[in-house]
Amino acid sequence: xxxxxxxxxxxxxxxxxxxxxxxxxxxxxxxxxxxxxxxxxxxxxxxxxxxxxxxxxxxxxxxxxxxxxxxxxxxxxxxxxxxxxxxxxxxxxxxxxxxxxxxxxxxxxxxxxxxxxxxxxxxxxxxxxxxxxxxxxxxxxxxxxxxxxxxxx
Amino acid sequence: xxxxxxxxxxxxxxxxxxxxxxxxxxxxxxxxxxxxxxxxxxxxxxxxxxxxxxxxxxxxxxxxxxxxxxxxxxxxxxxxxxxxxxxxxxxxxxxxxxxxxxxxxxxxxxxxxxxxxxxxxxxxxxxxxxxxxxxxxxxxxxxxxxxxxxxxx
Numbered sequence: 001x002x003x004x005x006x007x008x009x010x011x012x013x014x015x016x017x018x019x020x021x022x023x024x025x026x027x028x029x030x031x032x033x034x035x036x037x038x039x040x041x042x043x044x045x046x047x048x049x050x051x052x053x054x055x056x057x058x059x060x061x062x063x064x065x066x067x068x069x070x071x072x073x074x075x076x077x078x079x080x081x082x083x084x085x086x087x088x089x090x091x092x093x094x095x096x097x098x099x100x101x102x103x104x105x106x107x108x109x110x111x112x113x114x115x116x117x118x119x120x121x122x123x124x125x126x127x128x129x130x131x132x133x134x135x136x137x138x139x140x141x142x143x144x145x146x147x148x149x150x151x152x153x
Numbered sequence: 154x155x156x157x158x159x160x161x162x163x164x165x166x167x168x169x170x171x172x173x174x175x176x177x178x179x180x181x182x183x184x185x186x187x188x189x190x191x192x193x194x195x196x197x198x199x200x201x202x203x204x205x206x207x208x209x210x211x212x213x214x215x216x217x218x219x220x221x222x223x224x225x226x227x228x229x230x231x232x233x234x235x236x237x238x239x240x241x242x243x244x245x246x247x248x249x250x251x252x253x254x255x256x257x258x259x260x261x262x263x264x265x266x267x268x269x270x271x272x273x274x275x276x277x278x279x280x281x282x283x284x285x286x287x288x289x290x291x292x293x294x295x296x297x298x299x300x301x302x303x304x305x306x
Contacts, residue, residue, distance in 0.1 A: 047239030086200030
């Protein structure tokens with residue numbers, strides 16, 4: 001059986017090594033600033049869920065869209081009632097050939113963008129590839145931003 | 154402000170549309186079978202965590218490695234005590250230029266591979282890119298496999 005490289009960035013608690021580097025918050029924010037595709041994790045009826053979403057960074061917050069009534073909406077409504085619920089948002093860039101890459105993890109509370117924030121969201125046009133009505137804007141306010149890079153020292 | 158496409162696959166509860174397609178379990182398993190880089194989500198001290206890991210599929214289970222004593226280890230030990238704790242494991246392939254791609258979500262309980270399973274893990278060599286001791290094998294037993302694809306009908 002051929003050996004497979006393991007992009008194991010899980011051990012955030014370990015010190016920097018020859019190939020695993022912790023990223024500072026400033027560099028993390030720089031890496032995710034351009035927006036693009038990230039992955040959001042939240043609690044669901046069948047356990048945790050990870051889903052890719054296109055995101056943008058607006059005023060330091062992660063913004064993405066989803067569909068009202070969808071699986072995330074239900075969870076978001078719970079989040080509205082309980083502001084302590086946090087989600088994870090992750091962006092990475094991985095080069096399997098060179099066996100290097102980076103991963104940034106944003107943690108923080110999330111909530112629907114409310115009616116009085118519509119003007120704010122109007123500056124964040126998003127065109128869902130998946131089509132359909134995805135008129136629910138979600139904002140994640142980062143309370144913790146961490147990152148790690150794997151590659152040459 | 155330039156418009157950004159939104160790879161919004163979040164609405165798993167909606168019916169198939171012109172561009173959003175649900176994938177059957179068989180196709181999901183076929184897509185993730187080759188192994189590679191996936192992302193695991195689990196509960197952490199500071200809220201949910203998403204981290205990329207390299208994985209393999211062995212006997213229908215997701216297998217990856219992490220470091221004993223790392224952030225995931227702590228959570229895994231909790232999982233060992235409480236077998237009901239589930240995690241999410243996601244694999245995707247996204248083409249931002251063509252605005253299409255797929256995402257497979259595996260949900261299920263996870264646990265450390267124990268001593269009596271060492272022989273089993275010996276068939277799953279993994280070489281961590283990040284280096285260091287990552288002698289903790291983790292297995293996720295899928296109880297729910299779902300997938301979605303965005304692209305032309």
